[in-house]
Each structure stands twice: as structure tokens, then as C-alpha cells.
Amino acid sequence: DAGVIQSPRHEVTEMGQEVTLRCKPISGHDYLFWYRQTMMRGLELLIYFNNNVPIDDSGMPEDRFSAKMPNASFSTLKIQPSEPRDSAVYFCASSLANLGEYEQYFGPGTRLTVT
């Protein structure tokens, strides 16, 4: 398996622009998670999905952030409009719901820089 795939790996954009981050989970996994990593705040859970349905979006910082999962193999995290404080590494992770399989498998991340 190719693992969790994220694109782009790097994104540089100007304040006010729309940014879309993409994620393909591991085939067969039914949970998908979006995280943000910064030096100041560490690793924060933004939102997670089960079977394409958003379960908990309490970590989404503002209405400028939105996430979708239109099917089992694709999810997007959108920031509109972007701000410099959104600069971070964004990770997608997936997991399997089988009993005991609680570990999550992470993608390589998207490094977002907003100038």
C-alpha cells in the first residue's frame, strides 16, 4: 500500500488567497483525521471523519476552515481566506475501526506558508 497521500507537499500563498489541501487515506480505512502542527501549539486535531461523515470538528479554528470527504478515498481541507497565522504543517491520517486498531497512519504533510 502507498500509505496516506497528501498534496501538495509545499504550498506558498499570499494572505487572502484560498488554499486547498488534499488527502487520500489508506485503502479500506474508515476514519480520516486532519491535524495541524506548529512550534507554538504542537499537534492539534482539527476534524475527523468516519465513513465520510464529519464526526467532530471542534478543533477547526474558524469559519475560514472547512473540510469535506466526498468519498472514501479523498478528503480536502480548505482555508478561505488564508492568513499568515495559518502557516503550519497540515497532516492527514487514517485509521481502521476494527477492534484494537486504534493507531493512526500519517501522511507526509503539507507545509503551508502564507505571506
Add this chain to the structure above:
Amino acid sequence: AQSVAQPEDQVNVAEGNPLTVKCTYSVSGNPYLFWYVQYPNRGLQFLLKYITGDNLVKGSYGFEAEFNKSQTSFHLKKPSALVSDSALYFCAVRDTGRRALTFGSGTRLQVQP
């Protein structure tokens, strides 16, 4: 609410020496605990987990972790460190009531040749 504490920002150890990266947790109910490693410009990689059973858990790359319920700790260990073990290590605990993980702040491990 659950929480994880990694009291050391950085751990330095000489190659060949044993290493320990500390983690303590707070959770209601039975703890489900995890260790992840992050190499530069990479995502987090799963190392090992404790769900139930033996207090000594063995994982990838020769790492192991010891679960101690009375001390609410889950320290990561390796008998002989390698330079290639230098990375950022995260302890995590499963959230109560939802299928998510709460991560610690991370500990940077530096193994000197």
C-alpha cells in the same frame, strides 16, 4: 479530559547507551497509549501501542515501552541507541468518548556518535 505530558523537550544520549523518553498520562477509564516518531520533513510513524495485557510492549526498530499504572507513565525505551534514532518522539493517548488521539508536546532525541 485526557492529557499527556512529556516533561523533557530534549534527551541527549551517546550511541550504544540505553535511552528513555518519558511520558505520563491522565485519562478516565482504561488508557490506550501510543508512541510515534517523526523524522525531519516526514509524517508521524507509529512505533507501538499499549491497549491491555503485558506491561512491557515491544515495537518497531527495537523500541519498547513500559506501562506503569500506579505511576500513570508510559516511558519509551531502547537498550542501545543508534544515531539514526535521532528524531522527534510523541506520546499519545486515546481520547475518552471519541476516536481520536491526544498527543504530547514531543521530545527531541539526539543520539551522539
